[in-house]
Amino acid sequence: MRKAKVLMDRDFVIGQTDPRLFGAFVEHLGRCVYGGIYEPGHKTADEKGFRKDVLDLVKELGPTIMRYPGGNFVSGYNWEDGVGPVDQRPARLDLAWFTTEPNTFGTNEFMDWCKVAGVEPMMAVNLGTRGGDAARNLVEYCNHPGGTYWSDLRRAHGWEKPHGVKFWCLGNEMDGPWQMEYKTAAAYGAVAREAAKMMRWVDPTIELAACGSSARNMPTFGHWEDTVIEHTFDHAEYISLHTYLNNYKQDTAAFLAAPDLMDRFIDEVVAIADSVAAKRRSTKRMMLSFDEWNVWYRTRRKRADRVKEGWPVAPPILEEIYTMEDALAFGGACISLLNHADRIKSACIAQLVNVIAPIMTETGGPAWRQTIFFPFAHVSRLGRGKVLRAQVESETYDSAYYDPRGTDEQTFPVSNVPYLKLAAVAGESGGLSLFLLNRDLSQEIDISLEARSFGRLAVGEALELRHDDLQATNTKDAAERVKPAPLQGVSVEGGQIRARLKPASWNVIHLSAN
Incomplete structure (x- = not known):
């Protein structure tokens, strides 16, 4: 033994846990939305099509903030397609996951779901195929009370009161070649800076997260953070980072050690952010938003696990089935996040339902907890306070x-x-x-x-x-x-x-x- x-x-404290540390992620990917949180006609569905059995599990899981609508999906998303009368919304080809997006669920439906689930919405804007103009219009649509084109359009759509979204992500993984219109650090930094500036002019109360590296092993890691933070330092409160733990080599001891590399990743991003502040002689400290993290590898490497041919609607893709071993690595990641509560102020498990998720459903059938459900629920329920x-x-x-x-x-x-x-x-x-x-x-x-x-x-x-x-x-x-x-x-x-x-x-x- x-x-x-x-x-x-x-009295020896690392930091206070921010409520947003216990967040999750809903993307238009596979069955996360359609057949996951939203399934009109399901025996548990309410009048808005929200599955109540899933809602019950979400409330037990205890996420506090929910990132939406992507993920890779957001880099080609026209948010206007997902608002207004459902029967008038266009179906589109989604190039992120090679599916057909019907747009029957969009921004307003997501806001309604967040209210029922008791979570704060976190919105991502498209800085891939679009830019600052579409982003500032979305802020106006969501947050302005009325008397302008976009705010009055929201009211005409049936949502009289503004949604009041406070946390906004400036794009998603813009360092990755898999992203629609990915960019160099300088190009993304300039777009993110201008989008942030306009978005905050519309609503000065919002908080903004710039895209950091999509993984620690990206060839541009470090340089990307330094350049992006230089561009966005005066406009954003957060820099994001993403990590997915794997056990490709079937080495359990190494797999369970992986959260310690997550600790290094966090420390390195903090060091880079603080170096930018030091060069500016600034007392500002940019915080971290770990807005994608989980165990994910079985459904990651093969195209057949990520793409179903024929442009289907909501196909069953990326449906990782989690083991007891996965739950241990996942729990280690939870501990890593807690132990950096001084700088990580927001984090989102990717994702919530069916797609690399703690909750699984059968379309038309039951919902149940995966193994990783439990460490997250424990930390969310008992991890509030001073670390x-x-x-x-x-x-x-x-x-x-x-x-x-x-x-x-x-x-x-x-x-x-x-x-x-x-x-x-x-x-x-x-x-x-x-x-x-x-x-x-x-x-x-x-x-x-x-x-x-x-x-x-x-x-x-x-x-x-x-x-x-x-x-x-x-x-x-x-x-x-x-x-x-x-x-x-x-x-x-x-x-x-x-x-x-x-x-x-x-x-x-x-x-x-x-």
């Missing part, structure tokens, strides 16, 4: 993580990976939430944790997520094969907490103030 010691103090600096003494291992770019073979060494990955959050009510990942595949970890300045604590909740078969999945016919169970043997004496974590397990301990 391995042993680990942890020391933390309530603490924890000193962790744990045995480590070395690994090498495979992260391909196109057909290139790329392997990144990951050294001194602690078997215990941990985040600690002090809640407003005086309690403490611990999120613990045991990355050892064969040995338990006996943990001794000292929590200073908390007074008396008592165990309020203790859960573990594990399965003897790391390839176990949840399916329509076995929807609860993988689910949380009570974590036994957690003890507290004053500020001394003891726990034993089983091999390859995700664990949550919530301690209430006594």
